[in-house]
Amino acid sequence: MLLKTRGKSYQVDAPIVGKVTKDIYAREDNLILLAESDALHDMTGTFLALLTKKDFKDVAVKLPGAYSVHTLDHLYEGDIVVINSDGVVNTLYRVNSHHNSLLVTERCNSNCLMCSQPPRDRNDIPYLFALYKQLIPLIPKDCLELGITGGEPTLMGNLFYELLELIKFELPDTDVHCLTNGRTFAWYNTAKRLAEIDLKRLVLGIPVYADYYAIHDYIVQAKHAFNQTILGLYNLASFHQRIELRIVLHKQSIPRLTKLAHYIYKNLPFVEHVAFMGLENQGYTPYNIQKLWIDPIEYMDELSEAVDYLSSRDMNVSIYNSQLCLMPKGLWQYARKSISDWKNIYIEECNNCALIDDCGGFFASCKDMHSQHIKALKLESL
Ligand code: SF4
Numbered sequence: 001m002l003l004k005t006r007g008k009s010y011q012v013d014a015p016i017v018g019k020v021t022k023d024i025y026a027r028e029d030n031l032i033l034l035a036e037s038d039a040l041h042d043m044t045g046t047f048l049a050l051l052t053k054k055d056f057k058d059v060a061v062k063l064p065g066a067y068s069v070h071t072l073d074h075l076y077e078g079d080i081v082v083i084n085s086d087g088v089v090n091t092l093y094r095v096n097s098h099h100n101s102l103l104v105t106e107r108c109n110s111n112c113l114m115c116s117q118p119p120r121d122r123n124d125i126p127y128l129f130a131l132y133k134q135l136i137p138l139i140p141k142d143c144l145e146l147g148i149t150g151g152e153p154t155l156m157g158n159l160f161y162e163l164l165e166l167i168k169f170e171l172p173d174t175d176v177h178c179l180t181n182g183r184t185f186a187w188y189n190t191a192k193r194l195a196e197i198d199l200k201r202l203v204l205g206i207p208v209y210a211d212y213y214a215i216h217d218y219i220v221q222a223k224h225a226f227n228q229t230i231l232g233l234y235n236l237a238s239f240h241q242r243i244e245l246r247i248v249l250h251k252q253s254i255p256r257l258t259k260l261a262h263y264i265y266k267n268l269p270f271v272e273h274v275a276f277m278g279l280e281n282q283g284y285t286p287y288n289i290q291k292l293w294i295d296p297i298e299y300m301d302e303l304s305e306a307v308d309y310l311s312s313r314d315m316n317v318s319i320y321n322s323q324l325c326l327m328p329k330g331l332w333q334y335a336r337k338s339i340s341d342w343k344n345i346y347i348e349e350c351n352n353c354a355l356i357d358d359c360g361g362f363f364a365s366c367k368d369m370h371s372q373h374i375k376a377l378k379l380e381s382l
Pocket of ligand 1: 323324325326346347349350353354355356360361374375376377
């Protein structure tokens with residue numbers, strides 16, 4: 001799915017954030033007109049900017065914006081975009097999707113072996129924060145869920161809390177899901193600061209990959225990460241913050257998976273959700289594939305044991321990014337269609353499967369890197 005296009009910018013001195021419309025008569029604030037025809041002649045609306053495939057010289061009414069844009073077919077009425085001064089047009093919010101998220105920085109204080117968005121050490125926070133400050137008020141108030149991701153979002157410092165305050169003010173009915181390694185919350189005051197915002201719809205998705213510090217630290221490639229994350233979890237819990245634990249399944253995490261389940265129940269029973277997650281073949285993973293890859297069918301015993309252990313103790317468990325045909329039927333009830341729509345695919349074998357509508361399928365990046373045991377399920381075998 002396309003989230004970026006490019007044209008030639010005109011009078012874009014600073015990024016322009018606005019809502020796309022094709023209605024040449026529209027008169028709301030913060031609209032960006034998307035026009036591909038000569039209808040511009042009749043335009044009476046008021047617009048921040050124009051996006052068009054047409055060449056600058058062929059457009060009678062000159063507005064700031066991007067001209068000769070390669071494609072606009074991916075944009076729908078109500079989508080929110082930013083037009084940058086270099087002519088790049090990024091989609092910030094897709095109105096027809098439930099998988100919108102704000103990537104708030106590419107910086108991170110961990111460096112996980114399987115990171116799908118490898119950290120980049122550049123100060124992108126001021127630029128991105130300025131964008132989201134304009135974006136958030138434009139997001140429809142009935143937006144069901146909004147993600148916050150990175151990098152490590154808490155590296156925004158005070159701006160992290162400002163962002164959450166803005167979301168709480170503008171989108172009081174939206175569920176907010178923030179992916180963080182939780183290390184920042186090892187400092188009591190950071191957890192306290194978060195709790196003071198009192199954003200009840202916020203859930204923090206925090207990874208714990210092993211019950212033994214050295215394995216977790218190795219997976220996230222950061223010394224003391226385990227201790228900091230666990231301390232962070234306790235600080236957050238002391239302020240009744242909502243927490244989801246996320247465990248990526250691979251060669252390094254599988255050997256102690258059942259021990260980790262025991263550890264979670266005994267030490268972290270306050271978390272509201274535990275998600276076991278299949279591997280995405282993106283970012284660092286292809287480079288570390290020898291250290292990470294294990295055919296999912298080979299870890300189903302460990303996964304079943306971990307899931308059963310937690311679930312039978314009334315903990316809320318899910319399995320993400322995994323395929324039904326690889327799982328014992330007993331696990332199907334925990335499987336969720338979790339992969340964001342813009343990177344979710346099914347392979348050819350799936351076309352003959354009776355459960356394709358219930359199965360989460362694959363990450364697009366796993367098209368050529370998946371289990372050898374994918375097999376379409378037939379109705380008669382269910
Ligand atoms: S064949 Fe495809 S759709 Fe069917 S269960 Fe397997 S992965 Fe899912």
